[in-house]
Amino acid sequence: MGTVGLNFGAINSGTGIDVAATVSQIIAAEQAVETPWKNQLTTLKAQDTAFSSIGTDLATLSSSLQALTGFSGVFAAKQGASSDTNVIALSSATSTAVAGSHSITVNSLAQTSSMYSGVIANVGDTLSGSLTIQIGSGTAQTITVGSTSNTLSSLAAAINGASIGVRASVIKDTTGSRLSLVSATSGAAGQITLSGSLTDATTGTSVSFQQGQQGQDASLNIDGLDITTASNTVSDVIPGVTFQILAATGSSQPVQVQIANDNSTITQAMSAFVTAYNAVVTDIKTQEGKDANGSAQPLYGDPTLALIQSQLSSGLLGGSASGAITSIGQLGLSIGQNGMLTLDSGQLQSVLNTNFSDVMGYFQNVNSFGQTLNKSLNGLSSTLTSGAIYLALQQNAAQETSLNKNISDQETRIAADKARLTDQLNTANQILQDLPNQINAVNQLYSAVTGYNQQNG
Structure with missing residues (x-):
């Protein structure tokens, strides 16, 4: 803290004190106490921003993984096709549908009386x-x-x-x-x-x-079984499949209905997972370096950053096997030297065609890769109260509250000091400014008593 002094002219000059400048100098010295607190707040706020950004990307990664691990997610999606859409048009195929082919003959349509x-x-x-x-x-x-x-x-x-x-x-x-x-x-x-x-x-x-x-039921033959249904919208014959009967063809023209797993949607979901994972890896690498000015990033050396990196790595390589699938490499996923994931879509399509149930189990079985990684991501969450980022943000918030209180208390003291000093210095200033008048009065009194005029010698 610098030295603060009072500057004024000769005692009989009547110039007095520059109150505003003097008070500002004193207050500036008191405000210097706040500087380290404010610097620490700036650092904490920068950490909060970085943590929140990583938390958002981790949430995106978690959502992309849930699309693969959820029982009603992309592995439940089915595709359907009809060999003659003028006769049978597929409306939907739900998660309960089983992949396979069905032969359907339409003998007659349902009619409403x-x-x-x-x-x-x-x-x-x-x-x-x-x-x-x-x-x-x-x-x-x-x-x-x-x-x-x-x-x-x-x-x-x-x-x-x-x-x-x-x-x-x-x-x-x-x-x-x-x-x-x-x-x-x-x-x-x-x-x-x-x-x-x-x-x-x-x-x-x-x-x-x-x-x-005439009121009439539709007459069908599905995979050799004769079926009648009251509606031309059929949803309870092939499990999980709804289709519309549009025309009768007779037994000589069966229609082939194919139900297949939606591998393209699964591939899209895997690609989204890879993108989300790489975004988190990029976040980590950014915080491990320096900014454009050469200063360390806000989370440089932060233990939470190391924890995120460790949890992601262990989660990505963890989980038990599912039949023929024992590693993410078999799914077309590979980890580069930079820590980024890449996806071979062709390999993924191939393994889905040959081992679909094993791939699904690798994401959805108990203690599987998908469930293990999902658990790791929950442990890093910025919203779950047990998440590492949530706890780090809470710890920062507690420090920020304490620092803000210190600054607020100091500002209160400064405001009181400013008011008190201003009053005191204004009073002193009035005295100094009045000194020439008082000296002149003394001189006049002295002259009257002694007959001696100081000004004339």
Whole structure:
């Protein structure tokens, strides 16, 4: 801390003290105490930034690994193909689907039962009578035409409101209007049985009904087994596979449906894992060096950095074998001298084609490579309370809190000192500035008493 002094002219000059400059000099000396604290805060903040960046990249790496280790991840994905998409179109293949080929013959499509009335020339004509409607083997219900249901539109509304299991609507064309009834249940179980009579009371004409479409189940043969289904959307015949029946072909034209593992998605996920891993390695290498000014990076020599490096290395080389797969090298993964991973996609595709279940087990079995590395990454997390980066950030936060308190307390003391010094020096300044007047008064008094004038000699 430098020496602080008071500078003013001759005692009888009346110039006084430069209060502001003097106070600033004293305060600057007190503020110098904060410099090492602020320097340490700057260092800690830089470490926080570096830790947070590594934590983000580790989280990305963990997410990319979970896509491979999760039971509903990329290994569960399936691809499907139909040899004739005009006959059978695949909708989806879930994780429960098993890779393999299926031969499907479509004998007939499912149909939904429908009926329609004869033409009524004037849609507003008044109707009379009643209709009894039965769906399949369900209970028959009777709709009696009344004052609120005696037109085609109001009758359709009454039928829909009765929840019988049909959808009633009015269809118009150039010849007139009809009442259409379509079963809400596809297949044979939704067959409409209609009885009763309906009359156009305006014209006195009887209104008859005709079968539009017979309720019918689809007839298939899948891998030699005869199957019937009420819907042309089939989802419970081949486990995990949903497909649409679009046309009947007959037994002479079976369609081949192929279900395969989605190796391309797995390869993409492996590539994402390699990219994420290399990002973390780059983070570590950056912190082990110097910045553009030649100064050490914030985490240079930090033990947490060494722990991350050690955990990644052990996790990458750990885990038990899964059948024929005993190392990451068999998956097309290799580690360069710079610590970076590379992926041979061709080798990965080959091993997926020959040992798919073993590859999946290498990521998903208990104590497997995937589960071991996942555990290592959890131990380095910046969000889990037991994670190394989380703990390092917490330790820094505690030090930052203490340093900020020291600075805050010092600033409080400085503010009090500044106010006190300013008041004291202003008072002293007033005294110094008034000294010439006081000296002059003394001289005048002295002259009056002695008759001697000091100024004239």
